[in-house]
Structures are given as structure tokens and as C-alpha cells.
Amino acid sequence: MNGVPQPDTTPIARTRLGTGGPLVGVQGLGCMGMSEFYGDTDETAARAALDAALEAGVTLFDTADAYGRGANERFLAPFVRAHRDEITLATKFAIVRTDDDDYRGISNDPAYIRQAIDASLARLGVDHVDLYYMHRRDPAVPFAESVGALAELVTAGKIRHIGLSEVTGPELREAHAVHPIAALQSEWSLFSRDVERTAVPAAAELGIALVPYSPLGRGFLTGAFTDASADLPAQDFRAHQPRFTGDNARTNAALLAPVRAIAEARGATPGQIALAWVQQRAEAHGLPVVPIPGTRRPERVRENTAATFLRLTAEELALLEPIAGQVAGDRYQDMSSTSAARE
Template sequence: MSEQRIEQVRLGTDGPLVGVQGLGCMGMSEFYGETDEAAARATLTAALDAGVTLFDTADVYGRGANEEFLAPFVAAHRDEIVIATKCGIERTDDPTHRAVRNDPAYIRRCAEASLRRLGVDVIDLYYLHRRDPSVPLAEAVGALAELVERGLVRHLGLSEVTGPELREAHAVHPIAALQSEWSLFSRDVEDSAIPAAVELGVAAVPYSPLGRGFLTGAFSDAATELTADDFRAHLPRYSGDNARTNTALLDPVKRIAREHGITPGQVALAWAQQRAEVHGLAVVPIPGTRRPDRIRENTAATRLRLTADDLAALEPLAAQVAGERYPESMKFTSASRE
């Protein structure tokens, strides 16, 4: 076991205690190119040894394959971990089909399928992955609340919602966690959702806190450096002129890393962890990795402290980022129906 385990924090006012950093498992099955399954399984073990207890997946990752991949690990450590999964994005045999569904019947079917794939009797944290405006939010959250009442889900979360939507949902059933992209390069969540989370006692779970690897310097132009099956090659801010503009923004990140004797990725994660103090709420980033050595690097960032001067140097970066988070082709349409 690791000598230094990360601290714990509670998700929501009555949610589970988890390590102050979680693990995003999406890339272990899809989206980031070829995966070494043995290395990915070793990464899960390394994360648990370091005190990571929140493991994040979704039914859409590999169309269920990621949940199935996690099932043996979950079974072996069921009482030690908190398993989070999500519903609300529909995928079919058509690879171009990307739709969001929030209708209650679909939510119920998704939950039952996730339970089977994960091999568990109850999901610890169940998120609505995306909001479908064609379905009243109270109706969708009501369906999630029914899963809690049936004992199939312990706690609820929402992903990528606004402050008003978070308040509306919380009025139907307590929400433990708000999951949104939140990093040095993506801070839109601070406009309304984070203030609402602070008000309601909801924890923040930032995904892509490393900017999908860009903030670490792992690549500088996704279109030319990454494989064709890596979806980052299709994200506007990581290729071409946008990538060149955004690479220049990494200069203060690299400088701070040199001054502290740490990596740029650790700077980005330390910044994300310190949002807890800046905003006054629990923050549990879920960086994704498939390598055990990265687990040690990432979790060490929970013990780092950036200075006031460091934070001031990093403050303007997000406003200068070029390019949208997603292209038009990856934006969702509504597919909800009874």
C-alpha cells in the first residue's frame, strides 16, 4: 500500500466520503486510442492504493464496455470504493448518432442495464449525463429519485447543468455532486453552476481537469500527433491555429512547474484542488489515466500548494483560450420519447 494516501471529503451534505481526487475511467475503454488492458487494471489498483475511492464511468463509454471492464475490480473491492456511472446519452449502431434522452422509461432501463454490467445491486452515485430540454427536469430527476426509493441508487448527480437547473433538480431530490468540465482552460461552470452548488452544499466533480492531456504538454496538435481513433483530434481547441494559440498559454504553467519542481499536470491539478478553498465547496477532480505512474503523479498534486502569485498568473488563461470545447458534430440532439 502507498505510504501517502490522499485525504477524504464528503460528496454533498449526506453523500459518501471519497478520496479528494477520483479517477475517470472513460479512456480505459474508448476515445483515447488503443488501451493496454493489463496496464489499465494495474492503474485501478494503484489508484485504490493511493486512497482514490471514487471511480467514474458511464453507460455511453464503449456502449457499456467500460462498466463491464470495471466489474471485476468493483466486485473485488465493493466495500472500499464508490462507483459512479451515468445515463442520458443515447448511442446506437450508427456511429454518427449522438442524442440525449431523459425520459423516465429510458432512465429506468439504463439504470437496470448499468447494474447488470457492473455486477452490483446498487449504484453509489448516479448522474444524469446531459440535460434534455424536451423533458421537464423535474420529471427526469423524479425518475432518478424513484431509483433511490427502490434501493437501486444511493446518491444522485448532475452533469453539465446551469445553476438554475441545479436548484430545480435539488428541490426534487438532494443532489450530491455536480460534474462538469472545469480546468485552467474551461471555467464556464463558475458563472452560475458553482455558486448554486455552494449554496446547496453540492460537491463539484471536475472532469478533464488536465484539459484532456493538453495541459500536461502530452501533445501540442491533436490532429497531427494523435491517432485517428482518438476523439481529441476532433476537438477545436487542440488542433491547428487554436492549438498554437493555446500552447503559448501554457508558458506560465510550465514556469510555475519549474519553480516548484513539479510537472505542468500537477500545477493544473493543484489549481483544480484549490478551487475548494477559493469557492468554499468540496471539489473532487477525476483526471483520467491508464498508467499507474500517472496515478502517483496525479494524487501527489492533492498535497501541493500554489502561491497567491501562482494563482494570479494562472487566473487569465481561460479567457484567452481559442476554440470551442466541442465541434458542432459532437453536440447533442434530443431523442427522448415515451
């Protein structure tokens, strides 16, 4: 790849998660797909992906109690214990799933938070997590109660730092007034920029880091598939998302032409262009960013981390700028629990 160093010889740079937060690699690893949502997983390859990430300088590893109904935390446990002093471990609470998965709800109740962290610690086999996120916001529970409960967990030593996911700028300010927030995890990519309306300015003002999930548009920005309903197994959740199926998918696939053109000219991949865009977009807003692309393959980890060495020109950024405004379809079937629904 023209001018894109391989991170197996040059570790990625580091940045800090929030004021006083942990120092982490400028790219993390989203581990959700290793247990659920994207079809069957080769566990041997997934474990190799974890090792490849650490070797490349990735230190932030992201999971949640909802991923596989605890299976993802259990899967990560041996890796976490083997490298506890080298990594920053993030997990989440709030999405409630039953054993038969017939129901999902959102709970920010303090009693539930205390129960959830103890269950996560047991599955992970550790005595604390470095970053604990409220996975989704229940507006019926005041931040004074839910963030207050998280602050108690900091005092108890069960968590080191507090994070939020899918909240608006005003909500971020409200929570930060109760206890410092280290990181905001929300979707941010060439295809999804609603986070820039209020949350990004608030995070920059407060010194809170952004941790973009799905920076590769769940693989769509890489060209891995064109129409999810035709190209992916039925059990892959992307096959049922509005943005990736039918007329929407065809419209959105056409929007990738400048991404492919820049990638070809730079000797890079479309995914690397998309990741480089997120890094530089955050810089333009004056805040630290740690995207967490998810993968189950070590070669994809190396490709993704190499993108941290790629700098797009002003002309290339201008070519990419109009994409998000033309995207067809919502990012979820049900947008009710996202920040966009409360803007």
C-alpha cells in the first residue's frame, strides 16, 4: 500500500480517553461480532485477531453484556486475564435480554447497574473494568441516579472510568455534571454523522473522547457486500437493516465511488479510507477519537490499524464530504433508543 506503513513493524500512536482517562491506542477493537450478529465465527481466527490487535498497538478492547447474552465477555476472559496489565477493558450495561431473546429492554436503574457490573466481572474473570458504558439511555431514569450509581462503582473500585453511548449533547453535559465522563461511544462514519449535531461539540467542550462504533458502516463501506439481504446469511442482522437492503442498498452502494477511487489512487483499501476519514474528522472538531472497527480476522486487524498512518488530503476530504447527506435508510430498524430519536 503506497505510503501506508504496516503496524506490525510500527505500533499505532496513542491518545487519552477523556481528561484523566486511560492512555490507549488510537484505534481499538470492537469484539461484538466474535460472538453474535454477523453469522458463524471461527473462534481460532477470532483469538488470533485479538493477538494481532495487541501486537499492532491496540489496547482498547470493547465488549458488552448484551453481546451473545454474556458469551462475548466469557470468550474474551482468557485473553483479558493473560494481558490484563497491557489492555484497557471496556464493557457495557443497559440492554436487557432474556434467555430466549424474545425481549429486549433498556434499564438504567441503579439496582440493575450494580447487578450488571457484578455479572460482567464474573464472566470476564477480573476485579474491575477500565471503562464501563451505559449502552443505551432510558430517559425515565434521571442521570443523577444512574450516573450516581456508576460513580459509586468508581469509588468501590469496580470500574475505573464512566462512558456513555448514544446520548445527545445536552444529555452528555447533564451526565458529566454528575460525574466526569471519559468517553462517548456512538456511531460515526462516512455514512452516519448525526453525532456531529450536538454530541461532538459537547464532547469537545468537555474534554470527552469519542469512541466511534461501526466506523466501517458494518462492513458496507469496505465493499464487503452490496445488498445484505442477498449477499449475507439470514441470521446476519445486517440483512434486516434498512440501509443495507433493497433500493436503499443500491443507492448507498453507488455513493462509494469516491471512496473506491481514492483508495485505488492511494494504494489503500476502501476501509482504510473510511477509517482515516473518521480520525481526521475528529481532529477537525478538536477532540480525541478511538474508532473500534470490529473484525474476527487477524489480517483485517492489520489492515485496519494501518489506516491510522494514512492522511487524506483536503481535496480527498472534499470528495468524501457529501456522502452522508445522500445516504438512504435509517441505521437501525428501530431508532427509538438512539440519540437521533431524542435530538
